[in-house]
Amino acid sequence: MERSEAEAAEPLKPGRGRRRAEDVRRATLTAATELLLDEGVHALTFSKVAARAGVSKMTLYKWWPTPGALAFDAYFDTFRETLAFPDTGDIGRDLTTQLNTFVNLMNRNGTVIAGIIGAAQGDADLAEALSTHYVLQRRALAVERLTRAQQVGQIREEVDLETVVDQLWGAVYHRLLLPAQPLTPDFADRLVANLLQGIATPGSPDTAP
Known part of the structure; x- marks a missing residue:
């Protein structure tokens, strides 16, 4: 078993008195x-x-409310620090670092998160917990970091930051859940590089004013 980053706790021993x-x-x-x-x-x-x-x-x-909700709470509690978003002042470096960390986590424990996503389809309480306490919070952290980069001119003003989140992390989830191609650090690096450089050829109709 992959040990968690959270501090381990021994099982509680039966005894007299009220436990915290x-x-x-x-x-x-x-x-x-x-x-x-x-x-x-x-x-x-x-x-x-x-x-x-x-x-x-x-x-x-x-x-x-359900074992699924407990499973999600345990997962998020364990990997909360791992999924923290860095801020070195260089958005390219920070996106690459965070996405590589996420890819590494998915490669180690991807079956767990895939199982949680699958279970949420038939468990309304788990779906609510997943959305409120994981998906929305993770998106907010990413958008917050991207916003700071936008404010200092590292990202164009007209770029929709919510879409950037979908392009990067959505691509990772796509390869996790529909594994036609491998989920690798090189894939994470290329995702960030393609996003920051743009994929349209300069002067093409898509980039013409």
């Missing part, structure tokens, strides 16, 4: 992450997580 909610949550997310990366989203159940974490199954029902 944060300790229970951390033990639960750690156990859910281990199951998710070992067996996939469809094998993750409240019973398995509760047994591994040493927590009450009723607590899981209270905090997460």
Whole structure:
């Protein structure tokens, strides 16, 4: 199993006294992450997580509406820092760094995120969590970084930044979910290079004023 970047937590031991909610949550997310990366989203159940974490199954029902929502929460908690967006002042470097990090993560754990995306199609709670706490937040981080680059003149003013996000990260998801071509660091580099340089020949009808 690929160990998570999040701090590991030992399963809680039965005992007298009330345990802190944060300790229970951390033990639960750690156990859910281990199951998710070992067996996939469809094998993750409240019973398995509760047994591994040493927590009450009723607590899981209270905090997460479905096992899928718990699986997503565990995934996002584990890789939150990995998916952070750098800002060195060079948008080309930062896009290349972030996209390569994302490609590397997809190559290590792509079956997990593909499973979550698939499960969300039939799980409204998971779909809502995925959209609200992952997709929209990830897009906002990317647009925020691209906006700063636009403000300092590294990206043209007329460029639609939401579309840039779709062009880059959407292409990665396309190769993850429809793997006709390999998902490689070189692919990430070429995506950024093509985007920043443009693909139309200078003087062609597409670039004529």
